[in-house]
Amino acid sequence: MGLTVKPGAGVATYDPEQQENWITTRLDFLVNWSRSNSLWPMPFGTACCAIEFMATAASRFDLARFGMERMSFSPRQADVLICAGRVPFKLAPVIRRIWQQMPQPKWSISMGACASSGGMFDNYAVVQGIDTIIPVDVYVPGCPPRPEGLIHGIMMLQKKVMAERLSDSALRNEMEPDPVSGLYLAPDAIDEVSEPFGNSVNQTRSST
Amino acid sequence: MTAPAGAVLPGSADPGAPAPATPKHVAHRGGAANPSAAALAAKFGAAVKRTDVVWGETSVVVDGARLREIVQWLHDDPSQRYDYLADVTAVEFRDAAQPMEVVWHLRSLPFRRFLRLKVLLPKGAPLAVPSVWAIHKGADWMERECYDMFGIRFEGHPDLRRILMWEQYREGYPLRKDFPLRGRFSRAEQLRQALAANPEARYSMEELSIAQAFEDLPAAMRERLAGGETTGE
DSSP states (O other): OOEEEOTTTOSEEEOTTTSOOHHHHHHHHHHHHHHHTOOOEEEEEOSHHHHHHHHHHSTTTOGGGGTOOSOOSSGGGOSEEEEESOOBGGGHHHHHHHHHHSOSSOEEEEEHHHHHHOTTOOSTTBOSOGGGTSOOSEEEOSSSOOHHHHHHHHHHHHHHHHTOOTTOTTTTOOOOOOTTTOOSSOHHHHHHHTSOOGGGGGSOSOOO | OOOOTTOOOTTTTOTTSOOOOOOOSOOSBOOOOOHHHHHHHHHHGGGEEEEEEETTEEEEEEOGGGHHHHHHHHHHOTTTOOOEEEEEEEEOOSSTTSOEEEEEEEEETTTTEEEEEEEEEOTTSOOEEEOOTTTOTTHHHHHHHHHHHHOOEEETOTTOOOSSSOTTOOSOOTTSTTSOTTOSSOHHHHHHHHHHSOTTSOOOHHHHHHHHTOSOOOHHHHHHHHTTOOOOO
């Protein structure tokens, strides 16, 4: 509570900066509760992960239980971008445009190995992780993830939404790209996260 | 059910032929050649350089300079009627001395025949072959893809642009053997160039010509159209 008694003063003072007060906390809870239970997804399905996503949305796994049955094929009415599948470089400006068109509050889920890291497509055409283009809240591993995996990711996102504070000024940061390079991350950071790993370090960069 | 007027029924030109069946015990090399190969050799002589039969499929290596003539004859001649161009692609071999091959897959629906034409492009020679777009309109995108991936120019193609990679792509031709698997630029540079593209800046020639027919064009598109861009048609 924000009410404290200064020693010696003998009167109670109210300092809103010191701690969040009770009403704001309950408002946070109410807003977060309603948001987390109606996360309208913007499905960005480019590959086999989209098939699993469709299975998740269909009757057996039933995304409607999470308030997500309303697929928003327009980014203007979407809350969470679910990138299901690999993103080639040619699609990179498209997914960024879609992300920028989504109004706040917005979240994103990177579904599957390809969207999260490029997966097995460590080649000239595929973006090595969509976190180099848009900010990602939840990464769902798998190739492709089963619907249970995606639902686990969605529930993690719901927990994250529940923990949000309206007073957090960094929360709704739109993350504008750097005006010079046009990139979200520093170029050396992108090169670092795109370094070959696992089996692909044994591949030559050129056949000649 | 009757076929619509003008439809080509498979096998219609060869009614005496047995019903099509999956062949069994096909020899790797030296099976019966497609009769069109012999007809081509008789008609074009030295322009037909070699005929191979591999796994029952006939490949004819022809002279690139006369390719359009050959495809035109195969398309028009009543004894051939190759009316369907299934694929246009290219092959580059690891052996640096071996020439690059451009491959056309032709199919004759009336005769139920399949014929593969090849043109050899020796190393060091310009990578250019004639376009067959004037004969088979379906060659349009396939030739563009071949150009995009291998850098082979199809002379006479109406609109030879990249089709899979974006048009400003500057790293080269991805399916060539000297192309590094991960591309030539760093990941950050690749991403920067890709993100610099405006996804709405370009329309295909088809979209432009369709839009041209309507009065309610956006002003920006009308300006671009005033520059004289036309379709290949």
